[in-house]
Amino acid sequence: MNKPQTVDEYLESFPEEASRRLAELRQLSRTQVPQADEGLKWGSPAYSLDGTIMFIFAGYQQHANFVFTPSTLQAFTAELAGFQTGKGSIKLPYSGPVPTELLGRMTAHRIREFREDGVLWM
Secondary structure (H helix, E strand, O other), X not given: XXXXXXXXXXXXXXXXXXXXXXXXXXXXXXXXXXXXXXXXXXXXXXXEEOOEEEEEEEEOOOEEEEEOOHHHHHHOXXXXXXXXEOOOEEEEEOOOOOOHHXXXXXXXXXXXXXXXXXXXXX
């Protein structure tokens, strides 16, 4: 199978359950930051402002990852206690609901840290 060249192709490359979840993350991303440029970076959907990545999401066999900067993740450490996290990533199992409200606040924080504090990508 060829590597996806667009976000649509990326979403379509997953089984139905995963594709639906990734489409939810895409919709959340577009709603939270409608002015962001959408594209693939390192093979995953990425959302950028002024050429700087704000966040990325990626699909895997059993879960999706939503990836922010480590500083954004750190600002929400207490609220992420129920999630597996990595350097800047939050693991979102396909079997559970998308934490839309939390991801929305994290996205707003990420935009603020970029615009006001000059925090770039990792």
